Amino acid sequence: MNNQTNTYFGFSVMIVVAVVALNIAISTLMCGVLSTATAADISAEATNARIAPVSMLNTGGAIAAPAPVVAAASTATRSGEEIYSSTCMACHATGAAGAPKVGDSAAWAPRIATGLDALVASATKGKGAMPPKGTCAVCSADELRSTIEYMTSKSQ
């Protein structure tokens, strides 16, 4: 390496350092400007100011969310008495198909003796002439249980 090459080399190193330093300076400056602008844009005041024309239009109070009518109807728990009257009564009030009649304590005593869990289990999967879930396909496990509780409480 002679002296002249050395000078060129030093000069180009200086240029590179200068360019890098300039880049850092510019990007720092720009970032500062940009982040300040963004912060101002998403502030609550700025947002309120932007949506004011729209929010002022609705003078009738808050818009109520539509009530989930269908979901409420399908998930609402019916009482044991309701389910008995609408579904189970068809057989269990008359003894149709050999069903133990509600109120017939002699017919129910040996069944009650097996325990509530056993009754819920056999009614759920069906027994003899009784189809699964006593034909109440939409009944939840809890609903079936409270219906059987209702029926047995009337048959003791």
Ligand code: HEC
């Ligand atoms: C289609 C007629 C029919 C309907 C509807 C019916 N059952 Fe039954 N159920 C029967 C018959 C028949 C038996 C007796 C089955 C046997 O012991 O062979 C019975 C027995 C039962 C038993 C006793 C089960 C046991 O292990 O001894 C329970 C509990 C019961 N039903 C609950 C219900 C409930 C709850 C409903 C309504 C959700 C219902 N049943 C609807 C016909 C019916």
